[in-house]
Amino acid sequence: xxxxxxxxxxxxxxxxxxxxxxxxxxxxxxxxxxxxxxxxxxxxxxxxxxxxxxxxxxxxxxxxxxxxxxxxxxxxxxxxxxxxxxxxxxxxxxxxxxxxxxxxxxxxxxxxxxxxxxxxxxxxxxxxxxxxxxxxxxxxxxxxxxxxxxxxxxxxxxxxxxxxxxxxxxxxxxxxxxxxxxxxxxxxxxxxxxxxxxxxxxxxxxxxxxxxxxxxxxxxxxxxxxxxxxxxxxxxxxxxxxxxxxxxxxxxxxxxxxxxxxxxxxxxxxxxxxxxxxxxxxxxxxxxxxxxxxxxxxxxxxxxxxxxxxxxxxxxxxxxxxxxxxxxxxxxxxxxxxxxxxxxxxxxxxxxxxxxxxxxxxxxxxxxxxxxxxxxxxxxxxxxxxxxxxxxxx
Amino acid sequence: xxxxxxxxxxxxxxxxxxxxxxxxxxxxxxxxxxxxxxxxxxxxxxxxxxxxxxxxxxxxxxxxxxxxxxxxxxxxxxxxxxxxxxxxxxxxxxxxxxxxxxxxxxxxxxxxxxxxxxxxxxxxxxxxxxxxxxxxxxxxxxxxxxxxxxxxxxxxxxxxxxxxxxxxxxxxxxxxxxxxxxxxxxxxxxxxxxxxxxxxxxxxxxxxxxxxxxxxxxxxxxxxxxxxxxxxxxxxxxxxxxxxxxxxxxxxxxxxxxxxxxxxxxxxxxxxxxxxxxxxxxxxxxxxxxxxxxxxxxxxxxxxxxxxx
Numbered sequence: 077x078x079x080x081x082x083x084x085x086x087x088x089x090x091x092x093x094x095x096x097x098x099x100x101x102x103x104x105x106x107x108x109x110x111x112x113x114x115x116x117x118x119x120x121x122x123x124x125x126x127x128x129x130x131x132x133x134x135x136x137x138x139x140x141x142x143x144x145x146x147x148x149x150x151x152x153x154x155x156x157x158x159x160x161x162x163x164x165x166x167x168x169x170x171x172x173x174x175x176x177x178x179x180x181x182x183x184x185x186x187x188x189x190x191x192x193x194x195x196x197x198x199x200x201x202x203x204x205x206x207x208x209x210x211x212x213x214x215x216x217x218x219x220x221x222x223x224x225x226x227x228x229x230x231x232x233x234x235x236x237x238x239x240x241x242x243x244x245x246x247x248x249x250x251x252x253x254x255x256x257x258x259x260x261x262x263x264x265x266x267x268x269x270x271x272x273x274x275x276x277x278x279x280x281x282x283x284x285x286x287x288x289x290x291x292x293x294x295x296x297x298x299x300x301x302x303x304x305x306x307x308x309x310x311x312x313x314x315x316x317x318x319x320x321x322x323x324x325x326x327x328x329x330x331x332x333x334x335x336x337x338x339x340x341x342x343x344x345x346x347x348x349x350x351x352x353x354x355x356x357x358x359x360x361x362x363x364x365x366x367x368x369x370x371x372x373x374x375x376x377x378x379x380x381x382x383x384x385x386x387x388x389x390x391x392x393x394x395x396x397x398x399x400x401x402x403x404x405x406x407x408x409x410x411x412x413x414x415x416x417x418x419x420x421x422x423x424x425x426x427x428x429x430x431x432x433x434x435x436x437x438x439x440x441x442x443x444x445x446x447x448x449x450x451x452x453x454x455x456x457x458x459x460x461x462x463x464x465x466x467x468x469x470x
Numbered sequence: 471x472x473x474x475x476x477x478x479x480x481x482x483x484x485x486x487x488x489x490x491x492x493x494x495x496x497x498x499x500x501x502x503x504x505x506x507x508x509x510x511x512x513x514x515x516x517x518x519x520x521x522x523x524x525x526x527x528x529x530x531x532x533x534x535x536x537x538x539x540x541x542x543x544x545x546x547x548x549x550x551x552x553x554x555x556x557x558x559x560x561x562x563x564x565x566x567x568x569x570x571x572x573x574x575x576x577x578x579x580x581x582x583x584x585x586x587x588x589x590x591x592x593x594x595x596x597x598x599x600x601x602x603x604x605x606x607x608x609x610x611x612x613x614x615x616x617x618x619x620x621x622x623x624x625x626x627x628x629x630x631x632x633x634x635x636x637x638x639x640x641x642x643x644x645x646x647x648x649x650x651x652x653x654x655x656x657x658x659x660x661x662x663x664x665x666x667x668x669x670x671x672x673x674x675x676x677x678x679x680x681x682x683x684x685x686x687x688x689x690x691x692x693x694x695x696x697x698x699x700x701x702x703x704x705x706x707x708x709x710x711x712x713x714x715x716x717x718x719x720x721x722x723x724x725x726x727x728x729x730x731x732x733x734x735x736x737x738x739x740x741x742x743x744x745x746x747x748x749x750x751x752x753x754x755x756x757x758x759x760x761x762x763x764x765x766x767x768x769x770x771x772x773x774x775x776x777x778x779x
Contacts, residue, residue, distance in 0.1 A: 382703065382714075382716070384714070384715045384716050387716050387756055388716075389700070389703030389704050389714055389716055390703055390714075393700045393702050393703025393704075393714065394699070394700030394703060395700075401694075401697055401698055402698055403698045403699050403700070403762060405762050406700070433759075433760070433761030433762040434762050436758060436759060436761060437700075437758040437759070437760060437761075437762065438758075439758075440756075440757075440758035441758065
């Protein structure tokens with residue numbers, strides 16, 4: 077008992093002081109809230125982008141942003157980013173979606189972008205300060221209060237990684253290399269001008285489309301973008317309409333399609349469908365067919381015969397050569413680029429592309445394919461000449 | 471229709487034997503139950519003399535051990551004899567039919583009938599002739615059961631099971647998968663149609679023929695859509711370019727009672743509904759829904775398929 081009483085006394089002495097301190101702290105917090113609200117209500121703080129930040133406050137915001145990105149990217153696995161098709165796909169979008177604010181090698185940003193707060197950073201300098209998964213997260217989610225938007229198709233992680241793959245190359249590019257990556261037909265500028273002049277109403281749209289798909293619709297040999305010359309006008313327009321209404325999701329195509337009205341989209345579809353496949357670039361086709369014969373045989377069997385025991389019908393039963401005997405909603409596949417076919421089959425398989433009725437059909441089939449089968453089918457189809465699928469049928 | 475799928479209304483020799491065994495067991499079991507209840511009543515409420523008799527060792531040994539052993543042994547021998555002779559003893563003039571359980575339908579082949587006769591979800595047989603069914607599975611365990619005609623037997627992947635049956639009179643009998651096989655198992659039924667022998671021969675001869683050609687413009691449009699939509703990737707229509715083997719053979723689908731494993735009647739309207747809305751009608755079935763087709767196109771396909779008698 078003699079030992080307990082001093083302790084009790086100590087407790088009795090401290091408790092009232094604690095209570096007093098807590099009360100003052102409460103009053104302080106309440107004053108802060110009321111004062112902060114009154115300050116905000118008064119409008120004395122300027123939200124003008126031109127007014128800049130208080131000294132040091134910009135650094136503090138930067139610290140907050142970097143910390144948030146670092147924490148939110150924990151656990152994101154980075155896929156391989158060295159594929160040429162992936163880099164080209166990212167470059168094509170960069171020119172359309174990123175360059176206007178961020179600029180590019182040889183291209184100053186739009187002056188409007190200089191007047192944002194914060195100013196969109198020069199990516200040549202800032203990309204090396206971020207990890208790939210951090211770039212992915214920023215592109216996908218955007219950054220609050222900066223003007224950096226999130227990705228327009230949240231289910232298309234594959235497209236976002238393509239932009240990351242390109243960004244990783246960006247700091248080392250000179251102006252010419254950037255142009256070559258971002259715009260397919262720059263090397264034939266004279267030809268381009270001539271065709272654009274001839275093509276009439278779709279001219280402006282064609283300038284946009286042809287950067288990636290080419291004026292001849294054959295796109296790049298890497299398969300970064302699909303060939304359009306082998307498709308019918310009905311099929312191409314259905315895809316453009318699906319990008320427009322969001323049933324086919326793409327953060328690359330949707331912003332481009334949004335720039336055109338329905339009549340213009342029909343003209344563009346007509347242009348590419350009529351561009352004809354006669355001018356096929358043999359050198360490109362040959363480079364794609366250098367695959368393992370065993371793999372090509374697996375692909376051939378799936379394309380021509382299917383795999384009935386696994387519930388996989390032959391590709392040719394829906395995607396045959398004759399457009400008159402094929403649903404206008406089914407694409408031609410013979411001669412399409414392998415990388416594009418594989419990418420789309422993986423999207424069907426994962427459920428990221430199944431919002432249109434035709435995609436719903438393909439998704440059911442693609443779910444039954446293994447990644448190895450997808451690669452085999454893609455390699456085989458890309459090695460065919462357009463319209464030559466049925467020549468290999470028994 | 472209450473007798474369409476019922477063990478209590480046998481229409482085949484095997485089902486009759488099973489029904490007979492059931493009745494023997496029901497009546498015998500009822501008698502035993504009545505006697506035991508009676509003895510229980512006596513043991514509880516009866517006169518002192520009777521209660522003492524029931525508690526004697528001699529009564530307990532005879533009525534509690536010896537009598538049940540004799541009755542149960544007799545029933546076992548009777549039951550085994552009756553049912554044992556029903557399995558896998560093919561008679562010389564038996565008609566062989568191969569039935570494969572697939573998720574979630576039935577592939578039916580007539581291997582000895584000349585030509586490549588493959589149908590689905592419907593087994594036509596001649597009445598009063600022994601039938602030997604070869605039962606296979608393409609994927610998981612299914613169970614073949616037509617209660618009016620025969621007992622139930624599993625279809626096991628990698629194993630060939632056999633079942634013999636004989637329909638004593640013409641008629642339609644419903645069967646169904648009696649082993650849970652995933653997803654729409656509940657919509658995996660079929661019909662056995664027993665015909666007079668002459669009518670069966672006519673039917674079989676018609677089945678050997680390739681599919682009927684379209685006769686009207688609407689049917690022709692349906693036939694073209696069938697090709698253009700890729701239906702032939704999974705379905706066969708003999709005599710056309712459609713050679714798929716993944717789904718049911720449709721060569722004479724218009725002549726069947728039902729489609730989708732006894733889920734819908736085989737008429738134009740049902741074909742149209744099924745092609746577009748099959749995932750609502752039979753969720754998780756393996757056919758993709760063809761929402762790409764307009765109402766008019768579906769009507770044309772329906773008209774064509776209904777025409778394939």
